[in-house]
Amino acid sequence: MRPSESPSTTMSTQLKEFQEHLLKSKKIVALVGAGLSVSSGLPTFRGSQGLWKNFNMIDLATPDAFYIDPGLVWQFYSWRRYTALKAKPNKGHYALAKLSQMGKSPQSDLTYITITQNVDGLSSRSGHCKENLYEIHGSLFDLKxxxxxxxxxxxxxxxxxxxxxxxxxxxxxxPSHNRKRSLDEQEVSISPQFNPVKTLSEKELPQCPVCKDGSLLRPGVVWFGESLPLSLITKVDNFIESEGSPVDLILVIGTSGTVYPANSYVDRVKLKGGKVAIFNTDIENDIVVGKVKDTWGFKGDAAELLPLALKPLIGEI
Ligand SMILES: [Zn+2]
Incomplete structure (x- = not known):
């Protein structure tokens, strides 16, 4: 930023440059993280002190925890499913859904995919085409x-x-309200008062309808320590690496993009001449002021900024 430029001037200059490139782009990838769903009222693992009923959420999202106490882990996931179902997709989700529809339309020469690290199902509930939505961490609403x-x-x-x-x-x-209150009424923060965790037997948990021995079903999400689904990752790789058509633009939304595989997608797009636009509450200042080559940074709520930035291509949301 030159001394004469105010932050808002920088923002509008950046936005104009970004939108010029957006309209020229024939191949776009969006990489989505938890920050996009914060405006829908969903806590991130880290954002809410990472606790559920005083358990560390990260400890519960592991194969070991499920092996030791599937009843505990299922109670945690039942709560997460409930919370995600109560939440509504926001304008950021709808903006990407619109891009996904354009990316599938025969009238448009745009090709497009969303790679989401979110398991909350909000992208698919916003009307995103399922053919170009890659939920690489699975979904709370898949059971396996x-x-x-x-x-x-x-x-x-x-x-x-x-x-x-x-x-x-x-x-x-x-107890301060002396009644049960639903998640509708409460803030996203997690109350220190809660129903105690119940001890549940395997018979009381979801069971496979196919297996005769009553095998347990588990949430269809990728837990800490597990590999990402190979078939999906291969499809994403093929899209990004396909010969003769490099990705023109990668949108990095609600995620720092510094964790694998997100960082590798950004690097690979840049290596082949593509540009990067980051929408997040936390972005390095050098990026925000336009000092990093081929990278734009729009700092703030992705649910608000994304529809604004994409407007010349997708119209009003
Ligand atoms: Zn089975």
Whole structure:
């Protein structure tokens, strides 16, 4: 930023440059992280002190935790499903849904994919085409069998609660109001008062309808320590690496883009001459002021900034 330029001038200069490139772009990738869903009221693992009923969320999102206490982990996921279902997609989700529809339309010469690290299902609920949506961390609304011998997956299962025993894990108890209150009324922050965790037997948890031995179903998300789904990652790689058509633009939304595989996508797009636009509450100042080559940074709420920035291409949201 030159001394004479105010932050808002910088923003509008950056926006103009970005939009010129956007309109010329034939191949676009959006990489989405938790920051996009914050405006929809969904806490991030780190944002809410990372606690659920005083358990560290990261500890619960592991294969080990499920192996040791599937009832505890299912209560946590039942709450996450409930919270995600209560949330509504925001304008940022709708903007990407519009891009996805243009990317599929025969009238448009745009090719497009969204790679999302979010498991909340808000992108698909916003009307995003499923053909160009890659949920690389899975979905809270997919259930899969835990048996090695079984490949049963139940996609987009929105039933809530999944079993009778998981019913009252959805609400938190607040003695100060002397009544149960739903997540509708409460802030995103997690109350220190809560229903105690129940001890649930495997019989009370979701079971595979295919396996005769009553194998447990588990949430269809990628847990810490697990690999990303190879078939999806291969499809994303093929899109990014396809010969003769490099990605013109990668939108990095609600994520720092510094963690694998996000960082590798950004690097690969740049290496082939593509440009980067970051929409996040936390962006290095050098990027925001336009000092980093081929990179724009729009600092703030992605749900507000994204529809504004994409408007010349997608119209009003
Ligand atoms: Zn099974």
């Amino acid at each position: 069998c835990t048996s090695f011998m079984c490949n049963f997956v139940d996609h987009n299962n929105f039933k809530q609660p999944l079993t009778k025993a998981l019913a009252d894990t959805e609400e938190e108890f607040d």
